[in-house]
Amino acid sequence: METRTVFCNDIALRILDFGGVGDTVILLHGAMSRAANWFDVACWMKDHFHVLAFDQRGHGRSGKPVGGYSRDDFVRDLVGVMDSLNIRRAHLLGHSLGGLNAWVAASMHPERVESVTIEDMGADQWPAETVDQWRSWFDExxxxxxxxxxxxxxxxxxxxxxxxxxxxxxxxxxxxxxxxFSFDTVLDVLRGIAAKPWWNELRDIRCPTLLIRGEHSEILKRDEALAMHRALKNGHLAEISAAHHVIHDDQPERFKEVVLDFLLQTAPRDRAVAR
Structure with a gap:
C-alpha cells in the first residue's frame, strides 16, 4: 500500500493506494470515518481492480477547513483526486456519506464514472432535528x-x-x-447531507448502480430502498441479512460476494482480473 497526499481545492487530501490492476475503484468512507476503514475490503478487491481510497475533507489526515462541506465541495475533491492521478474514469463505492457523494458525482460527471455502489444511504431529506440529535449524542x-x-x-x-x-x-x-475527527466538522458535514432530498441526483445517474441495504439498518429503511431502486435507470438492489449500517463490517463475506459480482459484471472483461 502506498500513501500519498495531493493538493486540490486549497486542501490536502490523503490517499491510500492499495495497488491492483485493471479498472480503478475508488472507495469513499462514511461520516466520521477514514480511508483506512476500507482496508479489509481493499485486500480482496485489489485482486481484480486497482483500488484507491482517500480521507475525504474534514476526515482522517486530510485537511479540515472551517466550512466548505457541501456536496459540490466533496465532488470537486473527488474529481481533483482523479485528475491528480490521471484517472479518466472509475468505479465508485461509497458507504453512507461516501455513497451520497458517489451518486452525486455520477450525476454531475457521468463521463468520469463507470459504476456506482451505494452502501446503506437514503435519498430522503433528513428530519430537521437530525443534526441536533447527533450533537446531543456527541455531548454524551x-x-x-x-x-x-x-x-x-x-x-x-x-x-x-x-x-x-x-x-x-x-x-x-x-x-x-x-x-x-472534530465534532464541529462532522456536524457541518451532516448539515450538508440534511440540506435537501437527493432524489433528483439519483434519477440522473446513467451508469450501472448497486444499492446495498443492511437488513437491520436504521439509516436506510426498506421502503425507501425499494423506491430508490425504482428511480434508478440501471439499478440493482441487494439486502444483506443480519447487517446494520456498516455492512462491510457486519457481514464482510456476503458484502464481498454482492459487490464483486456486480463489479465483475459491470467492468469490461478485458479490464477486470478474474481470479
Missing amino acids: WPLPFPCLKEARRYFSSIRPSFADHFMELLEERDSGYWPI
Missing part, C-alpha cells in the same frame, strides 16, 4: 477515554455492532483516547 461521549477497553465498553453499550467501527476512529493523546 465520556471523553477522553482512559483506555481502549473503556471505549469499547461504551460503544458496545450503545450497540455491539458499533464497537469495532468506532474503535478504529480513536487516537491516543497525552490525556487519553480521543476521536480523530
Whole structure:
C-alpha cells in the first residue's frame, strides 16, 4: 500500500493506494470515518481492480477547513483526486456519506464514472432535528477515554455492532483516547447531507448502480430502498441479512460476494482480473 497526499481545492487530501490492476475503484468512507476503514475490503478487491481510497475533507489526515462541506465541495475533491492521478474514469463505492457523494458525482460527471455502489444511504431529506440529535449524542461521549477497553465498553453499550467501527476512529493523546475527527466538522458535514432530498441526483445517474441495504439498518429503511431502486435507470438492489449500517463490517463475506459480482459484471472483461 502506498500513501500519498495531493493538493486540490486549497486542501490536502490523503490517499491510500492499495495497488491492483485493471479498472480503478475508488472507495469513499462514511461520516466520521477514514480511508483506512476500507482496508479489509481493499485486500480482496485489489485482486481484480486497482483500488484507491482517500480521507475525504474534514476526515482522517486530510485537511479540515472551517466550512466548505457541501456536496459540490466533496465532488470537486473527488474529481481533483482523479485528475491528480490521471484517472479518466472509475468505479465508485461509497458507504453512507461516501455513497451520497458517489451518486452525486455520477450525476454531475457521468463521463468520469463507470459504476456506482451505494452502501446503506437514503435519498430522503433528513428530519430537521437530525443534526441536533447527533450533537446531543456527541455531548454524551465520556471523553477522553482512559483506555481502549473503556471505549469499547461504551460503544458496545450503545450497540455491539458499533464497537469495532468506532474503535478504529480513536487516537491516543497525552490525556487519553480521543476521536480523530472534530465534532464541529462532522456536524457541518451532516448539515450538508440534511440540506435537501437527493432524489433528483439519483434519477440522473446513467451508469450501472448497486444499492446495498443492511437488513437491520436504521439509516436506510426498506421502503425507501425499494423506491430508490425504482428511480434508478440501471439499478440493482441487494439486502444483506443480519447487517446494520456498516455492512462491510457486519457481514464482510456476503458484502464481498454482492459487490464483486456486480463489479465483475459491470467492468469490461478485458479490464477486470478474474481470479
